Amino acid sequence: MLQVDKLSVRYGPVRALDEVSFEARDARITTVLGANGAGKTTLLRTLSGLVRHQAGTASFDGSLLTGRQPEAIARMGVAHVPEGRGVIAELTVDENLRLGTFCRVRRAERRGAIEEIYERFPGLGDRRHRSASSLSGGERQMLVIGRALVSRPRFLLLDEPSLGLAPMITAQMMATLRDLTAEKGLGAILVEQNARSALSVADWAIVLNLGRVVAADEPARLAVDSDLRRHYLGF
Amino acid sequence: MTGAPAHGVAGAPASDGARRLARPLARRLRLPRHPLVRHLVFLVLGAALFYVVTVNVSSYNDYQIGQIAVYAIVLGGLSILTGLNGQFSLGQGAFMIVGAYTLALLQLHAHVGLVGELVLATVIAAAAGVVVGVPAARLSAPYLAGVTLMLALGLPQLSAQYGSVFGGEQGLTTTPPVAPGTISSEQWLSWIQILCALVVLVLLANLVRSRFGRAFKAVRDDEVAAAVSGIHVARTKVLAFAVSAGCAGLGGALLVLSTGVVNIGEFPLALSIALLAAMVLGGAGSLVGVWWGAVALVYMPTWSTSLSQHLSLGTSAAAYLSDAFFGVVLIVAMLVAPSGIQGGLRWIGLRVWKAIADPSLQGPARDRHAGDGSADSDVRAVDVDPDLALRVGAVPPASAQGDVVSPAGDRPGPSSATTTHGHLDLETKERSSP
Amino acid sequence: MGLFVNVLLSGVAQGMVFAAVALGLVLVSRATGIVNFAQGAMGMFTTFIAFSLLTAGLGYWPAFVSALAIGFVLGAVVERTLMRPLRGKPALNPVIVTIGLLVVLEGVAGSIWGGASQGFPAAFSQRGLVVGTTRVAFSQFDVFIVGAVAVLVVAIVALFRWTDLGLRMRAAAFSPEVSQLLGVRVGRLFTLGWALACAAGSLAGLLVAPLSSFSPYYMDLNLVYGFTAAVLGGLLSPAGALVGGLVTGLAIAFVGAYVGSDLQPIAALVLLLLVLMLRPQGLFGTAEVRRV
Numbered sequence: 001m002l003q004v005d006k007l008s009v010r011y012g013p014v015r016a017l018d019e020v021s022f023e024a025r026d027a028r029i030t031t032v033l034g035a036n037g038a039g040k041t042t043l044l045r046t047l048s049g050l051v052r053h054q055a056g057t058a059s060f061d062g063s064l065l066t067g068r069q070p071e072a073i074a075r076m077g078v079a080h081v082p083e084g085r086g087v088i089a090e091l092t093v094d095e096n097l098r099l100g101t102f103c104r105v106r107r108a109e110r111r112g113a114i115e116e117i118y119e120r121f122p123g124l125g126d127r128r129h130r131s132a133s134s135l136s137g138g139e140r141q142m143l144v145i146g147r148a149l150v151s152r153p154r155f156l157l158l159d160e161p162s163l164g165l166a167p168m169i170t171a172q173m174m175a176t177l178r179d180l181t182a183e184k185g186l187g188a189i190l191v192e193q194n195a196r197s198a199l200s201v202a203d204w205a206i207v208l209n210l211g212r213v214v215a216a217d218e219p220a221r222l223a224v225d226s227d228l229r230r231h232y233l234g235f
Numbered sequence: 236m237t238g239a240p241a242h243g244v245a246g247a248p249a250s251d252g253a254r255r256l257a258r259p260l261a262r263r264l265r266l267p268r269h270p271l272v273r274h275l276v277f278l279v280l281g282a283a284l285f286y287v288v289t290v291n292v293s294s295y296n297d298y299q300i301g302q303i304a305v306y307a308i309v310l311g312g313l314s315i316l317t318g319l320n321g322q323f324s325l326g327q328g329a330f331m332i333v334g335a336y337t338l339a340l341l342q343l344h345a346h347v348g349l350v351g352e353l354v355l356a357t358v359i360a361a362a363a364g365v366v367v368g369v370p371a372a373r374l375s376a377p378y379l380a381g382v383t384l385m386l387a388l389g390l391p392q393l394s395a396q397y398g399s400v401f402g403g404e405q406g407l408t409t410t411p412p413v414a415p416g417t418i419s420s421e422q423w424l425s426w427i428q429i430l431c432a433l434v435v436l437v438l439l440a441n442l443v444r445s446r447f448g449r450a451f452k453a454v455r456d457d458e459v460a461a462a463v464s465g466i467h468v469a470r471t472k473v474l475a476f477a478v479s480a481g482c483a484g485l486g487g488a489l490l491v492l493s494t495g496v497v498n499i500g501e502f503p504l505a506l507s508i509a510l511l512a513a514m515v516l517g518g519a520g521s522l523v524g525v526w527w528g529a530v531a532l533v534y535m536p537t538w539s540t541s542l543s544q545h546l547s548l549g550t551s552a553a554a555y556l557s558d559a560f561f562g563v564v565l566i567v568a569m570l571v572a573p574s575g576i577q578g579g580l581r582w583i584g585l586r587v588w589k590a591i592a593d594p595s596l597q598g599p600a601r602d603r604h605a606g607d608g609s610a611d612s613d614v615r616a617v618d619v620d621p622d623l624a625l626r627v628g629a630v631p632p633a634s635a636q637g638d639v640v641s642p643a644g645d646r647p648g649p650s651s652a653t654t655t656h657g658h659l660d661l662e663t664k665e666r667s668s669p
Numbered sequence: 670m671g672l673f674v675n676v677l678l679s680g681v682a683q684g685m686v687f688a689a690v691a692l693g694l695v696l697v698s699r700a701t702g703i704v705n706f707a708q709g710a711m712g713m714f715t716t717f718i719a720f721s722l723l724t725a726g727l728g729y730w731p732a733f734v735s736a737l738a739i740g741f742v743l744g745a746v747v748e749r750t751l752m753r754p755l756r757g758k759p760a761l762n763p764v765i766v767t768i769g770l771l772v773v774l775e776g777v778a779g780s781i782w783g784g785a786s787q788g789f790p791a792a793f794s795q796r797g798l799v800v801g802t803t804r805v806a807f808s809q810f811d812v813f814i815v816g817a818v819a820v821l822v823v824a825i826v827a828l829f830r831w832t833d834l835g836l837r838m839r840a841a842a843f844s845p846e847v848s849q850l851l852g853v854r855v856g857r858l859f860t861l862g863w864a865l866a867c868a869a870g871s872l873a874g875l876l877v878a879p880l881s882s883f884s885p886y887y888m889d890l891n892l893v894y895g896f897t898a899a900v901l902g903g904l905l906s907p908a909g910a911l912v913g914g915l916v917t918g919l920a921i922a923f924v925g926a927y928v929g930s931d932l933q934p935i936a937a938l939v940l941l942l943l944v945l946m947l948r949p950q951g952l953f954g955t956a957e958v959r960r961v
Contacts, residue, residue: 048850074852086847088840099840102833103852147851323761325768370942376761377704378900378945380768384706385893385941389934396931504889508772515765543780552780555885559776565769569762570754 001025002047002078002155002187007056007066009039009046009211016042018211019056024204026155026187029177031202031219033195033233038208040191041083044157047189048080049073060155075103077154081147081161087140089133093124096132100147117146138169145173149180156188162197170194174201195233199223207232270444274437285429294421298493299533301425304432305489306529310514311432311439311522312482317511318520319443320475321455323376326367326383327483328507329390332499334360334484335491336394339407349412353431353488360484361477368476372469387507391499406498409491428489435482440522442478451475505558509535512561515568518581535560675806676926677919682811683894684918685818689873690888690895691902691910692822693866698904700842700862701752703763707770709892711747711867712874713885714774715740717782719875720789720883729792736871744867748860771892778885791879814876818911821872825865825907838862890934894921897941903951912952 002024009017017039024030032040045051047058049070058065060078074080088096097117101110118125121142127135135143141161148156158177162170178201181188192198199205199219207215207222209232215222222228229235285304289297309327316322334356341352367386371379394401401407414423442448450471453461462468491497513532517524539556546552690708697705719736723729751770755763793809829835840848841858849855873895874888881887898917902909917937924936944951 050846050849070846070849071852071854074850080850082847082850086844086850088844088847090843091836091840095836095840098833099836099848099851099853102837151852370946374945377764380706380764381704381893381896381900382938382941382945385896385934385938388889388893389938392931392934396929504886505772505775508768511765512769551783555776555779557776559773559780562769562772562774562776566751566766566773569766569769570751 002058002060002065002189004043004047004058005056007043007046007058008054009042009051010054015211017046017053020208020211020213021056022206022213022216024155024187024189027181027185028203029181029188029190029201030204030206031190031192031198032206032208033192033198034208035232035234036193037210038232039211040208041159042211043208044080044082044159044189044191047073048078048157050080071103074151077104077152078157079148079151079153079155080157081144081159083159083163085140085144085161087132087135087143089131091132092129093132093135093143094128096143096147097124097128097150100150104151104153113150113152117150120149121146137164138166138173141165141169141173145176153186156186157191158188159191160193161190162192162194167197170197174198177201193234195229196235271441274440278433278437281433282430285433286426289422289425289429294419297419297421297425301421301428301493302490302533303526303529304425304428305486305493306510306513306532307432307525308435308489309483309486309510310517310525310528311436312479312486313510313514314517314520314522314525315439315442315451315482316475316479317514318518319448319455320451320472322371322472322475323379324371324383324476324479325380325507325511326386326390327479327510328502328504329383329386330360330363330480330483331487331490331506332391332394332502333363333480334487335497335502336401336407337484338488338491339402339409339497340400342409343407349427353485356488357481357485360487361481363484364477364480365473367480368473369469371476372472384504384507387504391502394499402498404498406496406500408496409494411492411495424492428493431485431489435485436522436525439478439482443522447471447474505561508565509558509561512564512568516564531561531564671803672926676922678805678807678811680919680922681915682807682814682918683922684898684915685815686873686876686891686914687894687898687917688911688914689818689821689869689876690891691899691914692825692907693869693873694895694899695902695904695907695910696825696862696866696869698899700838700859701763703752703767704896705863705866706764706767706892707747707774708767708866708870708895709874709888710771710774711740711743712870712872712891713888714778714874715743715867715871716789716874716878717778717885720782720787720878723790729790733792733875736875737868740871741864741868744863744865744870745860747867748863752859752863753856775885782885787883789878789883795879810879817872817876818914821869822907822911825869829907893934894918894937897937897944900941901944901951903954905951905954909951909953916952 004023005021006019007017007021008015008019020039020043022030032043034040042051046053047065049065049068049072053066056066060076063076065073065076065078068076070080088099091099094114097114098110101113105113118128123139124142124146127139132140132143145158145161161173161177165173174197177188177190180186190198190202199222202219205215205217205219205222206213207228214232215225215228222233285300289300292300309331313324313327316324337356337359338352341347341355347355367383371382374382394406395403398404411420411424412427414420443451450461450466451474453464453466454468454471458468461471487502491501494501509532510528513528514525515528516531517526517528535557536553539560540553543552543556690712693708693712694705697703697708715736718739719732722732722735727735747770751766752763755766791810793813795808795810797804797806797808798812827835829839837848837853838858838861840851841853841855842862845855873891877887877891894917895914898913899910900913901916902911902913917940920940921933921937925933928936
């Protein structure tokens with residue numbers, strides 16, 4: 001379980017996160033919603049160690065995340081799929097996946113882990129030796145999710161995976177995400193601008209506005225709150 | 236200051252902080268307000284000061300003061316090029332050589348008098364600056380550094396190639412101007428050098444405040460924005476190069492009048508790098524700071540000679556230590572104090588001024604420090620940005636906090652950030668929080 | 670005809686040295702985006718250390734290997750102490766630091782070892798080899814130069830392409846942040862990159878020392894030629910450094926033979942400007958990558 005307790009992050013005089021607190025359980029998808037600039041990406045980047053916090057804590061299964069280097073957090077099993085996907089375009093598909101195996105998978109098991117990903121995402125297997133830059137948006141999303149999964153993570157942080165993807169592919173991806181969390185008992189924090197599709201797969205929803213948590217509830221209840229929807233979720 | 240006009244920045248000198256200090260100071264001293272007149276006043280005062288000093292010291296000191304003046308000229312040009320216009324040159328030594336050889340050749344083959352020699356040295360060096368500046372305008376900082384470094388290494392070799400014209404390894408000799416009456420020739424020459432330095436610096440100061448100076452700055456800060464507002468970016472950059480090359484040429488010519496000999500050994504690569512270090516030491520973009528740098532350039536060899544004797548290294552070690560010193564200056568400056576001495580003084584000066592509680596300085600200064608507590612926002616020499624311009628200096632407040640390991644993608648909302656730093660942007664054009 | 674062949678051969682040998690310098694520049698530039706202007710001076714410094722070891726009685730090969738090892742360590746130390754604090758600051762600051770480092774190293778070397786040119790012994794004969802009945806301008810030592818640099822390039826390419834470490838280094842260079850998120854220790858790999866680069870520079874310094882006036886400034890021109898070679902090759906790949914080095918070496922050799930040796934640096938400058946104006950991404954770079 002990932003716990004966030006009064007986490008605050010500032011850029012100069014601007015408060016990107018203001019005493020944010022919530023819990024994200026294992027085997028559950030917790031979605032974080034809000035308008036642009038609400039602090040969603042900052043939240044994930046702070047959790048994965050790329051951004052330093054000013055106050056508060058975040059911890060995973062009792063171990064502190066805040067104050068650790070990103071490499072150490074990755075080794076703990078918290079896998080962050082960043083905004084913009086983070087495909088390393090200069091490498092091949094296989095090389096991208098191999099890169100994901102280095103930190104948590106024993107050498108002997110690495111090839112096996114990669115082959116598992118190819119089984120789950122056949123499209124990747126067909127293109128394994130092609131440059132990652134030749135993949136379409138949807139395939140790239142598969143690649144980075146696969147790259148996160150290949151490290152046998154214990155928790156996923158996903159930043160706007162639906163960005164730039166067609167609705168059908170988004171739906172497929174969300175379904176895959178659902179299956180994964182159920183199958184592997186993984187917890188996930190899903191940051192999304194596309195609130196509707198996120199709410200359809202999430203078990204818990206958090207809404208941020210200007211760095212503050214303004215709502216935390218079950219998706220079904222949030223979806224019927226029309227004021228909330230209009231003000232913060234855009235639909 | 237409160238009420239500082241947003242558009243009054245036009246023509247501000249490279250040091251806005253100093254301007255903030257200078258205005259109330261100027262009012263108190265009742266100095267003239269018009270910049271040109273103010274500069275002329277400083278020129279006259281400076282000339283008087285130098286006169287008093289030079290007649291009262293030995294002729295060797297006169298020689299050294301003259302050298303300081305010469306280097307001030309070269310550094311002034313470099314300060315404009317790098318500090319104001321953001322172009323990074325390691326090749327000033329090459330332009331000094333051009334000026335030096337021009338003067339020597341003129342003395343040898345033509346009789347145009349001292350003024351003619353100096354003017355032609357300046358002009359021809361400036362022309363060389365145009366030739367280099369045209370391709371240079373398209374290069375970003377590391378490549379420009381590489382190209383100018385090659386220039387500094389390669390140009391001197393030309394004189395070896397065409398030895399018959401340039402005197403080969405031994406080079407050419409120069410004759411200093413004849414001093415009138417009973418004045419010693421060192422003193423006379425040093426007066427000429429000082430006068431040139433004061434005149435050039437006043438001209439440069441006026442240039443900074445002119446529309447050319449504003450164009451230089453605009454191009455440094457944001458080439459695209461400058462182009463959009465009608466500035467011809469390439470021409471501006473070439474002009475800056477020409478100005479700095481002309482200064483270097485004049486400096487080179489004046490220098491070899493003192494030394495009496497022109498050969499490539501006088502202008503090694505280490506000199507070009509030392510010039511850069513001296514400029515950074517004094518404070519890039521500061522025309523007052525050039526004097527600090529010039530003093531360092533002239534006195535470093537002396538100090539390092541004593542140091543090497545103290546450490547009982549060989550006699551040749553002195554020159555090497557001197558070179559190493561300037562390298563250390565560059566390294567330390569980048570790591571610790573990018574705005575140099577002048578920047579440090581400005582920082583101290585502003586602190587002192589605020590402590591004396593001048594209310595007109597409180598408002599905006601306080602806004603500026605809102606939330607970041609970093610003094611660097613006041614002390615801005617130049618910031619370094621490889622894509623657009625050379626700005627060597629303090630880091631923008633946000634990252635000065637050291638908090639943001641990598642600035643995030645979420646842009647802060649329409650909140651305090653831009654409005655707090657609103658007029659700040661106009662004044663110092665700094666990159667505010669991400 | 671004889672002259673042409675000799676110029677060609679000496680151009681190849683020179684070019685390999687430039688390739689070694691260029692390789693160091695490429696390694697640092699690709700990993701960290703910094704142009705290391707102290708590349709030549711670092712090589713010079715380690716070679717002077719080797720010189721001291723030799724005069725103290727150490728054999729040539731032990732001194733050679735020691736110099737490479739010292740270069741490796743020096744590169745790591747420089748990255749840790751000088752470059753690391755500047756990460757996150759504007760990218761030109763570290764470049765200026767390398768320029769300062771250049772003169773510091775030259776100054777310190779001059780203070781310690783004196784400025785006068787000294788002789789550096791060569792491991793192999795520098796007399797031209799005999800091919801058929803003619804003696805060509807290619808000696809055993811030149812063969813050694815070509816061989817040593819070729820081994821270096823192959824080793825680097827092999828490292829990058831076939832090892833996990835190489836993959837990590839490439840990833841760290843292309844996308845440091847993403848690599849961090851995958852658990853890659855990016856900082857250590859940058860240090861390794863610098864260490865390898867400096868070792869390459871040491872090799873270049875050792876190879877050039879017997880051929881030139883061995884003073885603290887002897888690597889200045891080689892740095893400049895190496896820079897030209899690196900830009901020519903595209904500042905991206907070891908192969909590019911090799912090709913760039915050979916092209917630059919040949920160009921310099923021909924200018925030197927047919928025009929004048931004092932014009933070589935200017936010729937290199939012209940070559941560099943031509944590349945930057947006409948094809949700024951170099952021979953092997955992709956157009957979108959290179960903003961010059």
